[in-house]
Amino acid sequence: MLRIDDTISLEDWEITEQFVRASGPGGQNVNKVATAVELRFEAARSPSLPGPVKARLKRLAGRRWTKEGAIVIQCDETRSQSRNRDIARERLAELVRKATVVPKRRIKTKPTYGSQQRRLKAKKERGEVKSLRGRVRGDE
Template identity: 60%
Template sequence: MAESRDLRVSASVVLPEGDLEEQFIRASGPGGQNVNKVATAVQLRFRAAACEALSGDVKRRLLRLAGQRATREGEVLIEASRFRSQERNREDARERLAALVREALTPPPPPRKKTRPSRGAVERRLKAKKGRSQVKAMRGRVAD
């Protein structure tokens, strides 16, 4: 049985394998001679604009959350080179993409309703200010 490379984000959202593209590149950093010979870093490219598993609102939030990692073509590019093995970097990149999509799936909170302080609260605040003002006015020099 062939293993599916689809990325499960949540119980209801699965990103199809066709919208994901992995490219292996050489990583910088520790690794000795291995770093010069083996392409262990992963570039995971997700074609968000073409993905039919996500709604338009989710795509817009995802591209806004991705920031610098989003391209003009509507793709999200994630680079993973934290680990020395290619497989662990692949898992790391896929998990980071899934976390980003999960964050985009949560709808924004409703806008804040403007409220005004009650008349009693305004009066109490002004009374307290006047009291502080009088205390500070009494701190002047004492005349002989």
């Protein structure tokens, strides 16, 4: 079981881990040992997550969200299988934690009268400067 916070914890059946061969450092050992982990979390079918959290999680996961509604996290940072597994689980937990935060609603505001006047004054001054850049007419 993976504990996210006081209210959310993910059951073991929701998470599957597959170990594959990793690229990178490790010499000949890299060809023999499957140290990289591919963690798969069935987010869409998860009873642990409420609907709004799932929607935010889908948006946060981006490319890691599959058509079946699963999140796939890959980790091959270290040569240790158990360390990669811990890193992948921590990444999943962090992603779910971010999804639990409800974003603040934006309150529309109007620009103040003074700021509107300052903006218009600056525009007028800028226009006058630009108008002076025109071709100089000689006495004809």
